[in-house]
Amino acid sequence: MHKRRLGQTDLFVSKICLGSMTWGQQNTEADGHAQMDLAVARGVNFIDTAELYPIPPKAETQGRTETIIGNWMKAKRNRSQVILASKVVGRTANTWFRGDRPSKLVRADVFDAVDKSLARLNTDYIDLYQIHWPERDVPWGANPNRIGAVPRRSDAAGVPEGETPIAETLAVFGELVKAGKIRHFGLSNENSWGVMRFIAEADKGLGPRVASLQNAYNFVNRTFEVNLAEVCEREQVSLLAYSPLAQGYLTGKYDHGARPQGSRSQLFNRGQRYETPNAAEVQLEYNRLARTFGMEPALFANAYVSNRPLVTSNIIGATTISQLEMALSSADVVWTGEMQKAVDAIHQRVGNPCP
Numbered sequence: 001m002h003k004r005r006l007g008q009t010d011l012f013v014s015k016i017c018l019g020s021m022t023w024g025q026q027n028t029e030a031d032g033h034a035q036m037d038l039a040v041a042r043g044v045n046f047i048d049t050a051e052l053y054p055i056p057p058k059a060e061t062q063g064r065t066e067t068i069i070g071n072w073m074k075a076k077r078n079r080s081q082v083i084l085a086s087k088v089v090g091r092t093a094n095t096w097f098r099g100d101r102p103s104k105l106v107r108a109d110v111f112d113a114v115d116k117s118l119a120r121l122n123t124d125y126i127d128l129y130q131i132h133w134p135e136r137d138v139p140w141g142a143n144p145n146r147i148g149a150v151p152r153r154s155d156a157a158g159v160p161e162g163e164t165p166i167a168e169t170l171a172v173f174g175e176l177v178k179a180g181k182i183r184h185f186g187l188s189n190e191n192s193w194g195v196m197r198f199i200a201e202a203d204k205g206l207g208p209r210v211a212s213l214q215n216a217y218n219f220v221n222r223t224f225e226v227n228l229a230e231v232c233e234r235e236q237v238s239l240l241a242y243s244p245l246a247q248g249y250l251t252g253k254y255d256h257g258a259r260p261q262g263s264r265s266q267l268f269n270r271g272q273r274y275e276t277p278n279a280a281e282v283q284l285e286y287n288r289l290a291r292t293f294g295m296e297p298a299l300f301a302n303a304y305v306s307n308r309p310l311v312t313s314n315i316i317g318a319t320t321i322s323q324l325e326m327a328l329s330s331a332d333v334v335w336t337g338e339m340q341k342a343v344d345a346i347h348q349r350v351g352n353p354c355p
């Protein structure tokens, strides 16, 4: 499988990254191991996880996904062949991550997070350590409560009260690099201001330069293209695109209000992000378009993300091996100008119904 350079680092990651957030809840440990075996056999060298996983987040399951990956790497003795990405939670009121307190992007919390992740992963370094979501109170897709939130102004000290300064957080990541606990630093669910601010602080020598940005990117959410695409291209920050199938809504299985037994949406009712006004009819349109090209909607939607020049790696998700097979085969689809034109024609009319 083709590999692409991760930001300005010396790492080359496969154009498909294996997502893991179903392992430990919707999928068993054996399922997770089988998925990693297959993906690696097909040339994937990049696995994405988080201290938060599995999804949906719960105190009693938190960390299981990393343990599953750690057990697999130990059994296979293949740590050096895998590029491993994990994440520390942004600001959260949940106390179960740190054991006794809410979590913020301050030194004690980030060190606690990384040490626990390293232990679960059976390793002494993480290749790419990402901030899962900003500590700032800004809207981002997975948190609809924040939609409409007005960004806060800086006060005399430079940041709104209660917020950890970006320089302070970045310095902690610098310490982690120096200590050898992580190799590179990435952001997730971040906006243009945040990416540029982290770069500005790194340019002052306060910490590592951001290598990548992990944000949602799919037919119904191309908001990345508006501002972040230029930021990332000019600053050499890699887009790691997540939820290429809009969590299953671009597979056709939820069309016409269907909710198949055992699907993520039926099990966890977490579909709100992709059930915004107008979303269903737009998803139906893309799913129909796929069939006019003789392709399954899931293959078509994954092929778009896997082959889009602004994407460095497509973080795919699968609950079954046959879904994984299809997602992996999207790397080999020849994405034509005709396909792009047809997709763009819909996009121009409907925009981003699921930002």
Ligand SMILES: NC(=O)c1ccc[n+]([C@@H]2O[C@H](COP(=O)([O-])OP(=O)(O)OC[C@H]3O[C@@H](n4cnc5c(N)ncnc54)[C@H](OP(=O)(O)O)[C@@H]3O)[C@@H](O)[C@H]2O)c1
Pocket (backbone or CB within 6 Å): 018, 019, 020, 021, 022, 026, 048, 049, 132, 142, 188, 189, 214, 215, 241, 242, 243, 244, 245, 246, 247, 248, 249, 251, 253, 262, 263, 264, 265, 298, 299, 315, 316, 317, 318, 319, 320, 322, 323, 324, 326
């Ligand atoms: N940074 C972040 O905030 C963030 C957020 C989300 C995801 N991620 C990362 O991105 C990875 C992928 O995200 P995602 O799982 O949302 O990706 P996705 O590709 O949009 O959705 C994957 C889900 O779609 C369904 N599916 C896949 N192929 C199918 C097919 N051929 N037919 C029918 N249904 C199919 C499966 O769910 P069913 O169980 O319904 O079958 C599968 O688990 C995650 O594991 C995680 O690593 C990061």
